Each structure stands twice: as C-alpha cells, then as structure tokens.
Amino acid sequence: MMSTPPGWVVGCLGGNLAKQRTGAAALALPAEVEADHEHDHGHSHGAQIVPANAKEAAFLSLIYRTFRENDELKTAYQTLLGQTVKALLRCLEERDPYTYGHSMRVMSYAMLIARGANLKESDLRNLEVSAMFHDIGKVGIPDCVLLKPGRLNADEAKVIMQHPTKSAEILGIIDAFKNAVPGARHHHERMDGEGYPDKLTGTQIPLASRIILVADTFDAMTSTRPYRKALPVEVAYAELERYSGSQFDPEFVKVFLQEHKKLTLRLTPEEAADVLKKAA
Numbered sequence: 001m002m003s004t005p006p007g008w009v010v011g012c013l014g015g016n017l018a019k020q021r022t023g024a025a026a027l028a029l030p031a032e033v034e035a036d037h038e039h040d041h042g043h044s045h046g047a048q049i050v051p052a053n054a055k056e057a058a059f060l061s062l063i064y065r066t067f068r069e070n071d072e073l074k075t076a077y078q079t080l081l082g083q084t085v086k087a088l089l090r091c092l093e094e095r096d097p098y099t100y101g102h103s104m105r106v107m108s109y110a111m112l113i114a115r116g117a118n119l120k121e122s123d124l125r126n127l128e129v130s131a132m133f134h135d136i137g138k139v140g141i142p143d144c145v146l147l148k149p150g151r152l153n154a155d156e157a158k159v160i161m162q163h164p165t166k167s168a169e170i171l172g173i174i175d176a177f178k179n180a181v182p183g184a185r186h187h188h189e190r191m192d193g194e195g196y197p198d199k200l201t202g203t204q205i206p207l208a209s210r211i212i213l214v215a216d217t218f219d220a221m222t223s224t225r226p227y228r229k230a231l232p233v234e235v236a237y238a239e240l241e242r243y244s245g246s247q248f249d250p251e252f253v254k255v256f257l258q259e260h261k262k263l264t265l266r267l268t269p270e271e272a273a274d275v276l277k278k279a280a
C-alpha cells in the first residue's frame, strides 16, 4: 500500500476537506499544486492541504513525490551541464592556453556590453555561452596554423577561417546550447558584409555575434602575441571607433567604450580585470 506523508489523518469520508490532522509535520506542497487545489476548491490553505480520504492522500503524495523527483532531475541536469562546460573549456585550455584565456576575457567584455545595453535575461545567457565558446572550433585547426608564431599566409588564413563553423558544429551537438550556435558561427561577420563565413550584413548578423566581434577585437588588440606587442588601450578604443559602422555595430562600440571607460577610470587594471571576471 502506498504510504502517506507523515502527519496526515487518512480516511475522512464525505468529499469535503477534513479538518483533522495530527500535530506532526505538514506536507509542504509546491506552489503549482496549491494553486490547482485553490482553483478546484475555491479556497486556499496556505502551504497545507488536508486530504479528504485515503485516495486523495495517496494522490497528493504521488504529486508531491513527482515534484521532488523533477527537482532532483533538474538539479542533476544543471550539474551535468556545468560539468560539460568545464570539460569543454579544459579541452580548449589544454589545446591552446592563449585561446582559452582570450575566450574568458571576450566573455567578460561581451557581458559588460550586454548589461550596458540592457539585454534581456535569455539573450544574456545565450550570449554568455556563444562568447565562451566562440573559438572552440580552433581545437580542430592544425598546430602549424593555430600555433604559428607569425602572420598567416593566404592558405593558412583560409584554414583558420574555418573555426567559426567548427565552433557552431561543436556547440550544436549539445541541445541546451542550440540557441548559442548562431552567435558563435557569425562572430567574424562584419556590418559591411566583408566578414565570414556567410558575408551577412548589418542586422542580418545575430545580436550576440555583433557584440562578440567588438569584445573579440578589443581583446585581440590589447593582448601581446608572439608576432606583436599589445596596443595601448587608448589606441584600441580609437580603432574600434574608426571601424564603427563598417566592421562593428556602432551601438555596441558606443556601449563598450562607455562601460569599459567607467571601469578603468575608477579601478586599477588588475581590479578592473577582477570585476570583469566576476561579472561574467
């Protein structure tokens, strides 16, 4: 026989809600169940429902268990997703520590823009994943191109230009990340249609990709690479402004400059980096 929750008096007949309960623990039902009950019976008992009979008690117990099991499944799913993210990032870090660090910084800058532009919560979450994994496709680029300590020739450039589609393919494998795929695939498209892989223009380019391009370019310019030194931040700002409209979405250049300047005006570079890291 199905057991009932502790504290319930079972077997009260008559169809009306029984008033008897023992003084033991009440059954705390999820809000959805309570709302259904209120709808059916026209009144509410707060978080406590007294079953009228054994059948109703068994039914409530079943609903309660189902909600609890759903919560446990949801938690397990979230944990698994978190572990998947960590495993993918670890693969990227093992393959190319620079690209891993770059991806983390791009995500921080992208979130800075997104918050400054008041993006809605669902766009923020998709952008976060797109930005974090925008370059994950570089794991599929041969070492001689990916790790070349100098400028790439035309053939090598064609190879590296495959990375956004590879990023999209990898992200697309995980159902939960499907909405982050376009943001990663198009992060090298330009407003004037001179980008890749699909030569999209203006607002044809996903919002996330337009944000990532600003963040990505700023980080590339302000990072030291084997073939050139990092540019000063002021020079990088000027470059973003110079190509605003042709390469970058002007709105996101404006928001980035405004938000980044706010941060760097009041904080040391180390403190600003720390704030960005925590904000992402």
Ligand SMILES: [Fe+2]
Pocket (backbone or CB within 6 Å): 134, 135, 163, 164, 187, 188
């Ligand atoms: Fe990229």
